[in-house]
Amino acid sequence: MKNVVPAFESIAPSFGSSFAFSNYVENANSKSHLWHYHPEIELVYVNGGSGKRQIGSHISYYADGDLILIGSNLPHCGFTNDQTGNRNETVIQMKPDFLGTDFLEMPEMKNIQTLFSKAKAGIAFTGETKERIGSKIEIMAHQSPFDRLLTMLSILNELEYSNEFTVLNADGFSMEMQLQDNDRINSVFNYVKDHFQEAISLEEVAGLVSMTTSSFCRYFKKITNKTFTMFVNEYRLVHASKLLAEKPISITEICFESGFNNFSHFNKSFKAYTGKSASQYRQELKVIYK
Secondary structure: OOOOOOEEOOOOOOOOOOOEEEEEEOOOOOOOOOOEEOOOEEEEEEEOOOEEEEEOOEEEEEOOOEEEEEOOOOOEOOOOOOOOOOOEEEEEEEOOOOOOHHHHOOHHHHHHHHHHHHHHHOEEEOHHHHHHHHHHHHHHHHOOHHHHHHHHHHHHHHHHHOOOEEEOOOOOOOOOOOHHHHHHHHHHHHHHHHHOOOOOOHHHHHHHOOOOHHHHHHHHHHHHOOOHHHHHHHHHHHHHHHHHHHOOOOHHHHHHHOOOOOHHHHHHHHHHHHOOOHHHHHHHHHHHOO
16 A cells, blocks of 8 residues: 655745745645645636646536635645646745734725635636736736735735635535645545556555544545545546547546546536536537637
């Protein structure tokens, strides 16, 4: 069994700033393949490209770039790799009280407090909000620390007023836990990420975190609000969605490359998950991005 080490990321603010600002060209974010977590709230803008979102127990596919707000200590995997095809990626990370507790208690900061609270479940922004805020984020790379701060506050305020968003872990995801629990669930997530194309037994995953099978099943359901089997299947179905959009290979090949060993079961699961057959899903993507 491959030893999977979860990652706690220690983040330092950018020089002369109260928060961290990092800009990566294409797929240069070296931490993108790791499940990790940190106390900082994270705002990520991916300019162009397509890939997977893996935030908490939520897994989905994005296309034509992404704008994500991730709450404190919410485990997530990076959004870009050598297959994403994005132009660049900007990551902004800030402590929940990055301007001081008293400052955030001011009446003018109420919107930002509300936004940070919603971000505990992860938020994906779409439409004009994604395009407008994405442009502002990229301009920040050329601003002085003071102007960058003003832009950051403006962005957070705009995001709270936007109605173009999806809460990613809407059914609940509990990460208000001890460090040991963060590490345990991250080990499981990392293992699924690395082995979803293989058969994964409950026994081996329970053993990975030193639990009995029954205890692990109860523990995973309590934290993620879904069974482990459901989580693995969703991971495989999102990978299949990505392949359908990006690879000109047969649907049968996609079925097996995504970790399913039964084509009929794959077809039934994919339609239940997306509301469309795999062939219909692929055809509609061709029309959208023609």
